[in-house]
Amino acid sequence: MRVGLFIPCYVNQFYPQAAIATLQLLQKLGVNVVYPPRQTCCGQPMANSGFEHLTQECNDLFLENFSEFDYIVAPSASCVLHVKDHLHSTSDPAQAERVRSRVYELVEFLTDILKVENLTARFPHRVGIHQSCHGLRGLHLAQMSELNAKPFSKPVYLLNMVEGLELVSLDRPDECCGFGGTFCVAEEAVSVKMGKDRVTDHTKNGAEYITSVDLSCLMHLEGILQRNKSAVKAVHIAEILNSTL
Amino acid sequence: MEKQLKDHAALAEAFIRDEEHVNWHDGALWWIRQKRDIASKQIPEWEDLREAASRIKSNVLSNLHDYLLQFEANAIKNGIKVHWAADADEHNAIVYSILKEKDIRQMVKSKSMLTEECHLNEYLIERGIDVINSDLGEYIQQLDNEPPSHIVLPCIHKRKEEIGELFHEHLGTEKGVSDPTLLTRVARGHLRNVFITRRAALTGVNFAVAETGEYVVCTNEGNADMGAHLSEVQIASMGLEKIVPQKKHLGVFLRLLARSATGQPITIYSSHFKKPREGQEMHLILVDYGRSRQLGRPEFRDSLKCIRCGACMNTCPVYRKSGGLSYHNTISGPIGAILAPNLDMKKHADLPFASTLCGSCSNVCPVKINIHEQLYQWRQVIVREGYAANTKVLSMKAMAWTLSSPTSYSTIGRAGRWVLNNIPFAVNNKFNPWYKQREMPDGPKESFGEWYARNNDQTNDVNDSK
Numbered sequence: 008m009r010v011g012l013f014i015p016c017y018v019n020q021f022y023p024q025a026a027i028a029t030l031q032l033l034q035k036l037g038v039n040v041v042y043p044p045r046q047t048c049c050g051q052p053m054a055n056s057g058f059e060h061l062t063q064e065c066n067d068l069f070l071e072n073f074s075e076f077d078y079i080v081a082p083s084a085s086c087v088l089h090v091k092d093h094l095h096s097t098s099d100p101a102q103a104e105r106v107r108s109r110v111y112e113l114v115e116f117l118t119d120i121l122k123v124e125n126l127t128a129r130f131p132h133r134v135g136i137h138q139s140c141h142g143l144r145g146l147h148l149a150q151m152s153e154l155n156a157k158p159f160s161k162p163v164y165l166l167n168m169v170e171g172l173e174l175v176s177l178d179r180p181d182e183c184c185g186f187g188g189t190f191c192v193a194e195e196a197v198s199v200k201m202g203k204d205r206v207t208d209h210t211k212n213g214a215e216y217i218t219s220v221d222l223s224c225l226m227h228l229e230g231i232l233q234r235n236k237s238a239v240k241a242v243h244i245a246e247i248l249n250s251t252l
Numbered sequence: 253m254e255k256q257l258k259d260h261a262a263l264a265e266a267f268i269r270d271e272e273h274v275n276w277h278d279g280a281l282w283w284i285r286q287k288r289d290i291a292s293k294q295i296p297e298w299e300d301l302r303e304a305a306s307r308i309k310s311n312v313l314s315n316l317h318d319y320l321l322q323f324e325a326n327a328i329k330n331g332i333k334v335h336w337a338a339d340a341d342e343h344n345a346i347v348y349s350i351l352k353e354k355d356i357r358q359m360v361k362s363k364s365m366l367t368e369e370c371h372l373n374e375y376l377i378e379r380g381i382d383v384i385n386s387d388l389g390e391y392i393q394q395l396d397n398e399p400p401s402h403i404v405l406p407c408i409h410k411r412k413e414e415i416g417e418l419f420h421e422h423l424g425t426e427k428g429v430s431d432p433t434l435l436t437r438v439a440r441g442h443l444r445n446v447f448i449t450r451r452a453a454l455t456g457v458n459f460a461v462a463e464t465g466e467y468v469v470c471t472n473e474g475n476a477d478m479g480a481h482l483s484e485v486q487i488a489s490m491g492l493e494k495i496v497p498q499k500k501h502l503g504v505f506l507r508l509l510a511r512s513a514t515g516q517p518i519t520i521y522s523s524h525f526k527k528p529r530e531g532q533e534m535h536l537i538l539v540d541y542g543r544s545r546q547l548g549r550p551e552f553r554d555s556l557k558c559i560r561c562g563a564c565m566n567t568c569p570v571y572r573k574s575g576g577l578s579y580h581n582t583i584s585g586p587i588g589a590i591l592a593p594n595l596d597m598k599k600h601a602d603l604p605f606a607s608t609l610c611g612s613c614s615n616v617c618p619v620k621i622n623i624h625e626q627l628y629q630w631r632q633v634i635v636r637e638g639y640a641a642n643t644k645v646l647s648m649k650a651m652a653w654t655l656s657s658p659t660s661y662s663t664i665g666r667a668g669r670w671v672l673n674n675i676p677f678a679v680n681n682k683f684n685p686w687y688k689q690r691e692m693p694d695g696p697k698e699s700f701g702e703w704y705a706r707n708n709d710q711t712n713d714v715n716d717s718k
Contacts, residue, residue, distance in 0.1 A: 016661065023696050023698060023703055027700065042708075047654075047657070047661040048661070050655070054628075055609065058645075060636070061649065151612075151615055152289060153289075155299055192686055195261070195685040197573050199688075201608075231690050
């Protein structure tokens, strides 16, 4: 099994430690994983702003980088969902379809493909899970509170394998943080208010860390935490699952 | 009505300034969302009901022409006078002509979002007809000369103290009184007199049954019934999409509607109107007003399945934090944001962007409208039709150019990190909306790509040695 590591553009630039954790975790689990160096972005920032028509070059580049792999894995639910829903090719639609069905967010790759049953990770902290909307309602990484359906959670399944980690329960377990791509600047007031309310839910319920499958949500929450000089930290789930603290 | 100059973001920012009030608004609507969750989870077949409702509405939309004619024929057979209106003006003119013919100068109106969309009250008042809204929330909004901010809870954005002040000013209650029970009693006293003296009553329509020619009006206050039963002229205004094929289908929708709206098992009054009383005239106006145009847009036609429960508003975090009036459209919230651009794309170009695309709306929707996907699609249409700001077009083009080439991307990425590290004040200033209330991420010295290139051989060695 050859796995292509897809590291979203902003993760590559701003959160290399989460990308390194993803790579090391996959390697620890014996996966043959390669990072194609010529990758940039899935095109979501343009597409969600109404400019999907400008994303063909990003699509083509993505296919060029990742077509050869059995699986493509990324530490980002949002970018994976975008690829799954919107990756198209004018020259080779079959190839695009194949790639769309082979792209996985890290957590679901661990639970559904590798079928991980235990991890040697230690993270002795109280952790609150921030459900990324694209992970939750897009990729169904966990059951959403809106539906009358059986509960499950892939992130919780994995985090329960981490020694010393204590999950905190939240008042609103799956409310959006308000990042929303360009929404975070175009609708700055609403975005920040949503983020502040999410942060409050975690802090008042005793979280020391807020974790998520999406760094975009975490970047937003972290910005609010830091501005308010909070001791609570944001950390990507890969860093916890790879942690030996 | 005042001309809309500010967009959703600006109106929302103004609403959010009073944070304590926003917290109350958010909490009140979240509480209703939770009531909805509890009610929906008490029915094991809830998800099947949603699916059934969605499919019934699919059938309606695919056969709308035939169902409308069937409904019209049966309604006429029952003694209802049926009118057709292509748009708001035609609708308003029909109502006016009905009243004028009977020389009626006062009318009571129960909740009807359609007549709000048509600005019927303003139209009639300009022509010397006095209209009173009989739904308590709408009555309050009318006193304040403000449109409803929520389709089910029209004045949810108001504090009880503000309502007390309005009642003091308009209904003569004591200054400072804001007890909801007391204020409701005062409103009831005033409305009783209205019901008794009005010769004409207008209601909305929740469902119209093609098979029987009857229509159903759902309220909690019984105000539609009070108006209708005491009137000599009863008028109902309905959007074309309110049809259900058969009476048996009502069970599906009535079980979903109130549970989705407020968490009640059913609305207090679900009244069937089929034929006029002796001596009464009953009119029904079928209104298109953009609906057939929306039906012709394949990616947006399912928005016409909406049964106006408001669940998408209660669950929407953007709505809860920004208030319904920030959407500057009769139907606010997520559903409003996919309906409004059909009516006036330029005026409502901001609404599909007033969302994080979190998808909660689509999953509470009792008729399973893919609201967040339609928001995404509207964004594409709005940009394609040229309603995006020039600055945005330029920045998106620049972004697409940067990201389409690995070289330009890594150069600009490096430059960006360098700026964050070395001259943070270049981005950490008031011109950067991110920085206003949030810190920027740190600019690491090395990107992952650079780290990987440096460690690649070593990493492979580690792998090989395993």
